[in-house]
């Protein structure tokens with residue numbers, strides 16, 4: 387019985403046996419060597435996005451392994467950095483990674499994550515609560531027609547959504563979406579890092595909802611994942627004393643099979659960073675969270691400022707290491723994380739392994755697990 391509920395676990399076992407997947411072995415040009423450094427040899431046609439599930443998984447893993455190295459504090463040599471970036475390019479770059487990834491919002495796969503969000507927005511009447519102050523409240527209830535909910539047509543101001551890590555997706559007529567991504571794949575997606583996207587100056591220009599769908603698990607720095615939770619506050623428009631919503635989607639295994647994170651632990655981190663969980667749902671592969679800003683205190687703060695380090699929440703070797711750390715300060719840039727942080731994380735990971743009853747697998751195996759869930763192979 388695999389330790390995951392993923393139907394494709396057997397594919398991963400194949401990879402663990404270090405069998406080189408087809409797309410990595412395919413030679414585009416026998417003469418094309420591995421540049422000056424043989425360790426950079428990745429025999430892949432950059433234009434070819436792997437078609438098979440196992441090959442896609444291998445690409446995601448390979449890309450993520452490099453992404454993690456780029457986020458490492460040990461990476462101080464600019465030449466090493468260049469090599470790693472080049473390696474990613476040879477894999478097809480972020481575009482190939484995106485094409486190979488499973489996306490919660492991908493309409494061709496049913497747009498699973500956006501569907502869930504839209505349902506919640508309608509049910510919670512998000513964007514309607516501050517409409518027409520002093521006017522009679524609009525009653526919005528669905529009627530059931532042929533067993534399906536039909537929502538009445540109502541006048542509503544356009545709801546504003548900031549879709550972070552959007553790649554290329556989605557629009558609804560009554561939602562005004564601003565989409566940003568590190569590497570946009572469509573003209574309407576703005577090329578921004580979330581941490582650099584300018585905060586709107588007026589409340590009217592702010593957003594009702596910020597979406598981080600399968601984005602936190604993409605971020606290689608654990609501390610930056612926490613910063614994403616803190617940073618999202620700035621973009622939300624306050625409505626009465628409460629504020630707007632943050633929508634988070636993660637691979638389910640980030641919470642159900644992580645050594646350092648569970649549903650309860652994530653809920654505590656959310657509370658501490660100023661969020662009340664309003665709706666939560668798990669599908670077979672994804673976990674969905676719609677959270678709302680807590681009431682601000684007299685100083686305008688919504689969180690308790692607590693520092694969250696990596697803490698073990700469940701033992702066992704057959705676990706992934708996905709977690710979120712929360713620390714004050716600015717988001718860290720790749721390669722500039724303090725060495726002390728990494729030492730501390732490694733020490734904690736070692737202790738966790740030592741405590742594990744079934745601590746039999748080699749470290750490399752654990753590493754695989756982490757890459758897998760740091761990636762978005764869901």
Ligand SMILES: C[S@@+](CC[C@H](N)C(=O)[O-])C[C@H]1O[C@@H](n2cnc3c(N)ncnc32)[C@H](O)[C@@H]1O
Pocket residue numbers: 480484487488489490491492499550551552553566567568569578579580581598599600601604605635762
């Ligand atoms: C797996 S895709 C998720 C796509 C889509 N949101 C979905 O749910 O299917 C993750 C995307 O997040 C983007 N991303 C990661 N960190 C980001 C950041 N700090 N700012 C903007 N985009 C980011 C990546 O470029 C990547 O395209």
